[in-house]
Amino acid sequence: MATQRDWCVKRLDDNGNQFVVRAGLSRAEAERLALDYQAHGHKQSYWACRQQK
Template sequence: MSEAPERSWCVKRLDDNGNEFVLRDGLTRAEAERLVAEYQARGHKQSYWVERVPVL
């Protein structure tokens, strides 16, 4: 499996009601992981994660 294009990652959030949102896209994996770490460090109840954006 080949690596996805450099800027094909996004940060997603799951809120208290089970709704999933894309917070930012067009990121490198490292940028997305840093952003998730920042959000998690704030202590919010929501879940944050990095996901690869499908390449069409």
């Protein structure tokens, strides 16, 4: 089975706005990238989620 690349990393900024940081990722890639961003101690929140169709 092929890896689905329908995951993305989103960011929530200080004003409550959500942005897609990166898209077209596998679940593992998205989760790893979100953890990496979170580890940098930014004020923003990052998380992995499936892209809406």
